[in-house]
Amino acid sequence: MLDYRETERNLKTSVKDGVFSSLFTGFTKSYIAPLAIAMKASNSMVALFSSIPELLANVFQLLTINASKHIASRRNMLVWANLLQALVWIPIILVPFIAKDNLYLLLALVSISTIIGQFMQPIWNSYMGDIVPDNERGRFFGRRNFWVGIFTLLSTVSAGLVLNHYSGLNPFAGFAIIFAVAVVARLISAYYKSSMSDIAMQKSSSEEFSLWQFIIKMNRTNYGIFVLYITLLKFAVYIATPFFAIYMLRELGFSYWQFAAVTSSSLVSSFLVMTLWGRFIDWKGTRRVLAITGYLVVLVPILWVVAGTGSAGTSLFFMLIAIEAFSGIAWAGFDLSAANFIFDSVRPEKRIRCIAYYNLFIGAGIFLGTALGSFVVEYFHSMFSFSSILIAFMISGTLRLIVSLLFIPRLKEVRLIEVPLGHTLFHRILDIRPRSGFDIVIIDKGPDIIPRKAESLKKAVKQPKPALPKCSTIDIIKKNVEKDAHKRDRPERQSRLDQKRVDTIMDELKRGRYPKEFRRN
Secondary structure: OOOHHHHHHHHHHHHHHHHHHHHHHHHHHHHHHHHHHHOOOOHHHHHHHHHHHHHHHHHHOOHHHHHHHHOOOHHHHHHHHHHHHHHHHHHHHHHHHHOOOOHHHHHHHHHHHHHHHHHOHHHHHHHHHHHOOHHHHHHHHHHHHHHHHHHHHHHHHHHHHHHHHHOOOOHHHHHHHHHHHHHHHHHHHHHHHHOOOOOOOOOOHHHOOOHHHHHHHHHHOHHHHHHHHHHHHHHHHOOOOOHHHHHHHHHOOOOHHHHHHHHHHHHHHHHHHHHHHHHHHHHHOHHHHHHHHHHHOOHHHHHHHHHHHHOOHHHHHHHHHHHHHHHHHHHHHHHHHHHHHHHHHOOHHHHHHHHHHHHHHHHHHHHHHHHHHHHHHHHOOOOOOOOHHHHHHHHHHHHHHHHHHHHHHHOOOOOOOEEEOOOOOEEEEEEEOOOOOOEEEEEEOOOOOOOOOHHHHHHOOOOOOOOOOOOOOOOOOOOEEOOOHHHOOOOOOOEEOOHHHHHHHHHHHHOOOOOOOOOOO
């Protein structure tokens, strides 16, 4: 187990890795569809660039389960995957120059890059789950995603400006420049991953279960219901997602810089609120944020329809920027809470398998949603005075609402949260995540238990050692103590144990020792 200083070093290095990974993403992900459009791809073909790579990647991700049994080092696996992914983008840069009409070759290369990225995703999630302390996940990933958002924004806008500059000269030269920068960023990302600690993975043969066993129990487990919800929501989302770029570049005739401006507005808003969402998750739990944002994302495609049918020209451009800014706020909270929900629901030794199954279902939902969206756009083409893409947006929004109404009420909180009990005999009731039953630990706030000052904890009168709480996993135990005697009538203003002490207490609990600082009522 890592000590406090080593953990802090790894967390800082992970943020640097995230920064350069975000540069790779910003220079590539948003500009695959524009490259296909520049190569004269049809609407259906452009949609395939959003669905086929994801579907194939998530199917191949099942290989991660067996590969994880033979992985000697998760860190080294991640480093080599980054290097290989960077090399794949070299032929992608050359395709428009040596095989301009071969869209299927471009699709194959993009699929290989996506497969490599998705193959290492469960390994990365498992690896980071062992590095980030449980009680810091919301804040850490909120902070990390804040910097990721900033540099994704900078790279996305920069790429748009580069393409806009070269659009009148040689647009493929512009794509070559931004993809080359992405390759360098991915190589630097691999370097930072290599400098992180190599943590042995927890392995347990008793935790193995097949995909079929997972499917059978899906509707009866909290994590299974979560997977169903995200899968169906992604199905609804991807009825519209592949067509936003087509709608802006072809239907509205936006330039590359306008496309970048609309796209980056969601990135700006997302990194501005990411840290706030992280704190809110740590305070109120993942389910609360998932529920709030699950309904907010319903509005995004509907607002696009309203703007597309009621505005034009400059007013439409600025309206879409505002809509995408709202979209960034909603999706920032949703994605962060969904990621934390997985960490909180799944034991470390089961993460790779559960995340691989999760992504397989997500890939299927994305593929089927894109297929339905393509059918709607082609079937209703020229049937109305407005674009058939707007019909796909409306169907997407409606299905998002239906899915959220059906599944959000069925989800249960799995994160340890604090529930204030007001001016009662108890200060906090701590919900320990149940895996083999439900346990509650109550910390008395009476003056005979809690000393006057935080620094007097060690001088507290020793009490008989109580039995450890019977729970399979204790995520964290928090205890509030009063700063001064004159604040005793204001229990809501109390200081907390510092992070280092909490980590020490957790170590003692895991070793079967009961920390003397705590007294169980």
